[in-house]
Amino acid sequence: MTQPRILYCHCAYAQVVHPQVKADVLAGLVESEKAFEAVGDLCEMSARKDPALQRLVSGDQPLKIAACFPRAVKWLFDAAEAKLPEGQVEILNMREDAAEEIVPKLISDELNPQVFESDEDSNSETESKEAEV
Template sequence: MKDGVLAKLCDSGAGFESVADLCEMAAHRDERLKAFAESTPIRIAACFPRVVRGLFRQAECSLPEDGVEILNMRVQTIDEVAEGLLKA
């Protein structure tokens, strides 16, 4: 799934940032998470929204309620996630 979404993003020519492991970033309180949380509007493709929000809270940089869209690669298709990330 992740590779399929990544391929579609690369083919689109759109700018994006890809991370290897959001869970590990949260465990190490990676400063990039704070930057992501402050960069609204933002779209995040990962897993269940409650888990993603929990990871950001764990890293002490909660995501705001507004301006954040979390796409779930566990239940959505590659096309749904890619289209969600690339919409205007």
């Protein structure tokens, strides 16, 4: 099985992720001795359409992301024209979950893909909403 890549967001410019959770997740990643990508702030990268986001979603390797709410992460990547590959991404929420829950999932080779409303469903839903209007 292809080992997932790991991405950690430090949410540097806001106090919305508890500092201890960030510190513990980062320490857990370092202890694991795995290779990983760490970014200062995904929001900032998304706003600038940072080319690194496209690099991070490219290729066949699955991706595990430790950041915030999955819906926010998905649309931040989307806004940067770096769509997350469906069925290939697991997003772990440092705003809601404890580091003890996040770290084992983050460093595990097993992937539990994030379930998003599919683009296909979305299109048909949008069409029906427009029809209602």
